[in-house]
Amino acid sequence: MLQMDLDIGDFCSNWAHCDLLSAYLARMVSHNRLDSLLFSNLYSSALNELLETVFRVHGKSGKLECSVRRQGGLDRIELVFPADEDTFRVYSEAIDKLSGKDAEKLYLEALFTEDEPDASLGLLELGVDYGARLAIDRAGDGRMCLVAELTLEDENE
Amino acid sequence: MIAENSTQAFQWTYNENDQEFALHGSLRPQKAEELSNCISALDQSVSNVSGKFYVNVRRLVRMNNVAFHAIACKILDLVRGRSDLDVHVTTSSVVGWATRKFAVLETMSDKITVSEYDSEFYPGQSFVEDSEFIHVLRTQTKLTWKHEKDLLRQHGLKPGMQVADICCGIGDFAVLLQKEFSPDRLVALDHSKSSLDYARQVAADFGIKGIDYVFGDAADMLLEDNQFDFVTCRHSLQVFDRPELILKELFRICKPGGRIYVTNEKNSHCLGEPRGESIQWTYNEVAKLWHHFDMDIEIGPKSRRLLIEGGFEDVTIGSFMVTSTDGDPQGFADIIASWKNLFAGKMASERGDDAAFVERFAKGFDDHIFAALHPKGYAGWPIWVASGRKPL
Numbered sequence: 001m002l003q004m005d006l007d008i009g010d011f012c013s014n015w016a017h018c019d020l021l022s023a024y025l026a027r028m029v030s031h032n033r034l035d036s037l038l039f040s041n042l043y044s045s046a047l048n049e050l051l052e053t054v055f056r057v058h059g060k061s062g063k064l065e066c067s068v069r070r071q072g073g074l075d076r077i078e079l080v081f082p083a084d085e086d087t088f089r090v091y092s093e094a095i096d097k098l099s100g101k102d103a104e105k106l107y108l109e110a111l112f113t114e115d116e117p118d119a120s121l122g123l124l125e126l127g128v129d130y131g132a133r134l135a136i137d138r139a140g141d142g143r144m145c146l147v148a149e150l151t152l153e154d155e156n157e
Numbered sequence: 158m159i160a161e162n163s164t165q166a167f168q169w170t171y172n173e174n175d176q177e178f179a180l181h182g183s184l185r186p187q188k189a190e191e192l193s194n195c196i197s198a199l200d201q202s203v204s205n206v207s208g209k210f211y212v213n214v215r216r217l218v219r220m221n222n223v224a225f226h227a228i229a230c231k232i233l234d235l236v237r238g239r240s241d242l243d244v245h246v247t248t249s250s251v252v253g254w255a256t257r258k259f260a261v262l263e264t265m266s267d268k269i270t271v272s273e274y275d276s277e278f279y280p281g282q283s284f285v286e287d288s289e290f291i292h293v294l295r296t297q298t299k300l301t302w303k304h305e306k307d308l309l310r311q312h313g314l315k316p317g318m319q320v321a322d323i324c325c326g327i328g329d330f331a332v333l334l335q336k337e338f339s340p341d342r343l344v345a346l347d348h349s350k351s352s353l354d355y356a357r358q359v360a361a362d363f364g365i366k367g368i369d370y371v372f373g374d375a376a377d378m379l380l381e382d383n384q385f386d387f388v389t390c391r392h393s394l395q396v397f398d399r400p401e402l403i404l405k406e407l408f409r410i411c412k413p414g415g416r417i418y419v420t421n422e423k424n425s426h427c428l429g430e431p432r433g434e435s436i437q438w439t440y441n442e443v444a445k446l447w448h449h450f451d452m453d454i455e456i457g458p459k460s461r462r463l464l465i466e467g468g469f470e471d472v473t474i475g476s477f478m479v480t481s482t483d484g485d486p487q488g489f490a491d492i493i494a495s496w497k498n499l500f501a502g503k504m505a506s507e508r509g510d511d512a513a514f515v516e517r518f519a520k521g522f523d524d525h526i527f528a529a530l531h532p533k534g535y536a537g538w539p540i541w542v543a544s545g546r547k548p549l
Contacts, residue, residue, distance in 0.1 A: 015187040019219070034357075037346075037371040037379045041218065042253040048185060048221060112233065112265060116189075117226045125222060129257060152253075 002028055003067040008082050011055070011064050018055055021066065022048035029068055029075070034153050042152045046130050047077060049122030050148060056119045057090045059083045062143055075150045083144035091136045091146060094120035098127035098134060126150070167217070169195050171202040178202045179213035180228075185221040192227045199231060207241040214259065215249040215274070216377045229262055236268040246271045251348075251374045291327055291355060293495035296488045297392075298329045301540060303484075304477040305420070306337060309389075312473065312544040313416045317341050318386035321410060323375050323403070324348070324393035328356025331368050334389075344380065346373040376402040380410045391420040394463070398451040404467040411547045417469060418544040423457035429481075429528030429536035436528065436536075439521020443500055449508050457541030469545025481529035481536040489536060490526045497522035 002025060011017050026044035033039040047068075054064065059082030067078045083091075097106045097120075107128040110121045126132040126148055133149040167182035178199055186192055203210050212232065214220075232244050246262060248255040248271065256273045263271050314320070316339045322331045325345035335343055345368055347353055356370050373379055375393065388411050394400035407417045424447070427440040447454040456463075461474040481489045501519040510518070529536035 019183070019185050031369075035353075035371050036344075036369050037373055038251075038253045041379055045219065045254045048219070052185075052221060052223075108261060108264070111222070111226065111261065112230060113226075114230070117222055121222050121226075129254075 001067060001069040003065060005063055005065050008058055008062055008064045012058070015055065018048055018051040022051055025066070025068055029070065039153055042130075043075065043150075046126055046132065046148070046150055046152070049125060050077060050079060050146065053119060053122045054079055054081050054146070057087055059087050059142060062141060073151050073153060075152060077148045077150070079146045080139050080143050081146075082142055084142065088136070088138070088144050090120060091123070091144065094123040095134055095136055097124060104128050167195075169198055171198065173202075173205075175211060176206050176209065177211035177213050179216070181216040183219040184217060184224040185219055186223050189223055189227040192224060196227060196231055199228075203235055203239075203242070209243050209245055210235070211245050211247060213247045214255060215247055215252075215374075217255065218252055218379060220255075220258070225258060229259075232262060232269060233265055236266050243268045243270070245269075248273050249374065249377075251372060251377070251379065293492055294327050295329055296491050298333070300479045300483060300485060300488055300492070301391075301420070302330070302333050304479070304540075305542070306333075308475075308477065308542050309334075309338070309418065312418050312542070313546075314338055314387045314418070319384060319412070320344075321346065321380070321385045321388045323378070323388060323390045323407060325352075325356065325370070327352045328359060328368070328370060330389070330391060331356070331370075332360060332363065332365050335365055335368055340367075340387075342369070343367060344369045344371060344385075346371050346375065346378065346380070348372070348374055376406060378406050378410060382409050383412045384410050386412055386415045387418065388415070389418045391418075392422065394419060394460070395421045395447075395454050395456045396452050400453075400456065400463060401467065404463055408467055408469070408547055413547050413549045416544050416546050417464065418542070419460055419464070420540050420542050421457040421460050422454055422538075422540055424454040426457075426539045427525065427537065428539075429525045429534065431531065431534060432524035432528060435521045435524045437521075439518055439525070442518055442521075443496075446500060446504055446508060450504065457539070460541055460543035464543055464545035467545070468548070470548050472543065472545040474541060474543040476539055476541045479538045479540065481534065486529050486536075489538070490529045492538070493522050493525045493529065493536070497526075 004021070022044045025047060026040045029043060030036040030040035062082030065080040069076050097103055107124040110118050110124055123134060127134055130150055135147045137145045139145045167180060167184045170179050172179070236242055236244055246259045246269065248259050250256065250273050256271070259271045262269045318340050319342045320334060320340040322334065322343070322345045325331050325347045328345050331343060331345035334340065345356065350372060353370050353372055360368055388407050390403065390407055394403060397403055411417055425441045425444045427436065429436045444455050457476070461472055464472045479489065497519055501515055501522060505515050505518060525536055528534040
């Protein structure tokens with residue numbers, strides 16, 4: 001398991017942190033895969049969308065914890081970050097959309113909206129396009145926990 | 158054009174001749190406005206185009222939803238607003254997310270098509286991916302390894318280095334490298350999934366660990382800059398229509414002070430006696446045949462120039478000859494037989510050669526085999542080895 005802790009304010013001080021963190025962690029976890037380069041590229045894309053979502057939607061202050069672990073072909077990304085009720089609701093609504101029958105339709109609508117893309121688009125993409133299992137929960141200290149479980153490599157390929 | 162900040166860099170280019178707008182690099186902006194110059198360039202590019210407009214994202218390594226939304230909506234606007242326009246998006250299989258992501262565009266308009274296409278980079282790939290060719294590739298490596306084992310040391314390879322074998326094919330050379338030089342890290346990259354499957358299976362069967370076999374485009378690798386002490390690329394510049402693109406990438410991934418090692422052939426210098434004249438004629442024709450398919454099987458002695466022009470220093474070049482007297486004349490003959498099958502078979506047929514030509518063409522290979530197996534004969538296959546150092 002790898003875990004990174006940082007202040008949410010520091011994380012959100014620079015948009016490039018999403019790219020840097022996702023690229024760094026993807027490189028760290030890509031060893032011993034069927035294809036380390038393909039895996040790293042996909043993992044980085046998925047994690048970046050999660051981090052960009054947190055960058056846009058989070059509570060005022062507190063600690064961001066990002067931990068990643070692997071069990072066989074399943075990769076689990078866990079983000080714990082400050083979240084007030086409004087923040088939690090955004091994530092909760094996105095998860096609700098994913099659990100419905102028309103998740104793919106909602107994802108495409110969000111992807112091609114004429115307005116600014118919704119902050120939850122990244123979560124919809126992970127659920128629909130990456131087949132990720134997403135879950136949220138309340139954590140202590142006014143924070144919430146967002147978990148994504150992904151299978152990015154097909155061992156039969 | 159280039160847009161860059163501390164972590165992200167992307168470029169766009171427009172090729173008017175091909176009506177193709179290409180995006181390269183990493184595209185993860187915070188706001189769509191950051192792409193306004195790129196979108197303007199896209200608008201300007203398409204303004205004088207009718208018919209099919211190509212959007213090439215083959216070399217777009219990373220892209221977030223902000224960027225996808227901006228680019229995708231612009232493409233949709235174009236086809237909806239212009240009855241005279243169709244858009245084709247070209248993605249790469251090397252970038253795992255790209256085809257799946259862009260494919261949704263096809264569901265939005267029947268004037269948009271999306272396809273995954275890499276093969277044009279490798280004119281010879283379909284020929285060497287043939288499973289029948291695996292045996293000959295293994296035999297070739299076995300015969301060249303006798304020479305290269307020592308040559309690699311002379312060109313600077315030492316145990317414990319970070320090594321990459323680019324265009325590793327079926328991965329047998331990487332296995333030999335692993336056994337002989339115990340590199341600290343060994344990445345073996347190829348653009349053929351079937352070859353990589355074979356390589357992984359062989360490594361597993363032989364209990365070889367530590368080789369990271371990865372899928373990739375040698376002309377645009379996902380590997381990061383300045384990683385390797387020693388980068389090998391064997392018999393591959395010659396099957397590539399633009400070898401300078403591969404050399405540029407080899408240069409990029411090599412550490413400053415590290416070395417690039419390339420081997421290439423000059424097939425018209427294959428020789429044999431008896432029946433030397435027939436053999437000579439056929440191999441001159443081999444060079445012309447490869448040229449027809451945009452490949453240069455004569456590149457061997459040109460390697461020095463390519464490396465110097467690629468920015469390498471301390472460039473050294475030499476050659477060795479695999480011969481029928483190296484101890485395995487039948488192995489040598491098997492290689493020639495497979496060349497005959499491929500060159501005078503599938504390739505000559507695809508070029509449209511007539512029967513008389515093919516008969517004479519094939520005879521030269523038969524004569525080379527005859528020379529290789531003749532008790533007093535001699536047959537040779539010359540290979541050029543060149544290496545250069547990336548400046549500090």
